[in-house]
Amino acid sequence: MIILCILSWWKWNAAIKDCWKRDKTHFSSSISMKGRVDLSGPSDNTQEAGNDPELPLFTFDFIASATSNFDESNKLGEGGFGDVYKGLLPGGQEVAVKRLSRSSGQGQEEFKNEMILIAKLQHRNLVRLLGCCIQGEEKMLVYEYMPNKSLDAFLFDPTRQELLDWKTRYDIIEGIARGLVYLHRDSRLRIIHRDLKASNILLDGEMKPKISDFGMARIFGRDQNQGNTTRVVGTFGYMSPEYAMEGLFSGKSDVYSFGVLVLEIVSGRRNNSFHNMTNIINIVGYAWRLWTEARITEMVHPTIEESCSMAQVLRCIHVGLLCVQDHANDKARHAIGCSYASE
Template identity: 60%
Template sequence: MLYFWKRSKMKKNEPTGKIGGTHSESHEKDLDLPLFGLYTISKATNNFSIDNKLGEGGFGPVYKGMLEEGQDIAVKRLSKTSMQGLDEFKNEVICIAKLQHRNLVRLLGCCIQGEEIMLIYEYMPNKSLDLFLFDQTKSKLLDWEKRFQIVNGIARGIMYLHQDSRLRIIHRDLKASNILLDTDMNPKISDFGIARSFRGNETEDKTNRVVGTYGYMSPEYAVHGRYSIKSDVFSFGVLLLEIVSGKRNSGFSKGNQHLDLLGHAWTLYKDGKSLELDDAYICDSANLSEVQRLIHVGLLCVQKRPDDRPCMTTVVALLSNEGKLPKANQPGFFTEGDAFVDEGTTSRNEASSTNEITITQLEAR
């Protein structure tokens, strides 16, 4: 339990301070994070005006705000009925309080007063990638150069989490709605509420409580509850293929094939027709050799066996290298109607498409 959970009684205009604490599961110590007073955040969001509301997820509503010095912020306000959100709040602080990377959204601080619990982030003016990628009008703004830039930025962010951060962090919910875009359309990975961290040489774990989003989860995680850095690699591969094609993996259909996006991409790859996967909106701006290479890298990332998938360090190198790529094996894809979505599934992000379903609990077998 974090030390600052006892810091609930503060004066109305209490200035920003520091908080620290420990967590038995991650053995983290001395977590320092700026603390904002409720009055400051309430004023910044115009008393949490509906006009300032950006969306709502499993944690609770998210508001845009502006601090007195003119800095734009995004405020995640924990719903009073969300126990899941309370766990995610603690996990998010533990995982990213000290992480610094240009492709990770920055946590500026938190506000804890009475029953109010909030996280304060840097504000991303272009919101999330899915709002552009899967919208027929907005997707036209994503030319090939921007998409290539977004893919590389996401890859570097994940590589940092897996390899270069103070802990090895597995995100477990990489998807288009969790990629935020700044003013220049640079991608920033967000939402670490269900992330897990490892120390030393640890690289994988198993859980009986599977959490994540249908369409992005690796088969070994969805079926057996086993997650590792290769689970994130699988999710990145799905995301990469979505960025190239402009189509969602979940809910995808093509004629009478009854395949998801991964199955369709695999079929085209085997037939030497990978370029048919690309989004019609990028035809004029695309570098065809780069398009083909990215599709190939995406298929390498979604291979069925975790050991066959490259690590993110290799992925970053493959994205920028013009050398020969290894042959891709069959992906671990699911056709529509698989048994991984049941009556117990719920959406974690109401602001995103209803096609995006998150599994909140599934007993491993």
């Protein structure tokens, strides 16, 4: 009986390995077939709603040439996944190349997640993925280039804050909200971003916002409202209390992060810049104190006081505070999760 059990286990294990190898070969060949495109740059043709968009596969040599062999002068930034470089395709199109670091402890899973997710998402307030590179140990994502980089580069820079008048800030808030509504309700996939913050909001040449970095995102089924994880990822300060403490995430988690962003955009202050204030640990606590003391207008950044409609600013602050309610099931956060775009 022992010999028969061992023999059965061996045959089952061999069958599993054989199946895995066949699936891996099929997956690689599928990517290769999709990657046979004109390397002068991906087409701008819009995919039909019912079809998965093709994701062009670039070679390592092609991307190295586009970025001048990843020259330091083309480096746009870096993160836990690796570095981002500016590149120029032969047709003249500028691109941003996210290169997964070989020493990155978090990148492998996040890279695959981002590649699969964002290739299926099309919205004017989401950054567009143009292609990828999977060659040996090299893994890279090629995005449309955002000339104004990220929101935090303007919002928290004393020399550039003045470039963000109230109309621009309001348009950015509205654009982020529209992008979230698409992710949560209007796309074919229901996506929870899980890492919404100022550095993940990119700005195009017209200062229009685009949500980026979907490495931490999760897909929800249409009937699924909440998920749970033992691995809490994201950025403290933007995390909702139920996610940071219990690992529970849902659309309300992104709504909480959106509320923090709104308060940052109105005040021009980082979420974690209040450590020197008594009994204030972040921008949420600061806003609630001013609100309860009827001093909320003090939160408005001085550079926008003259250009703004104070009624509109106060409405944005009110929306931000509704989004950052402590309890996920609070009617206010629940309601705002369904209506923040139309507001």
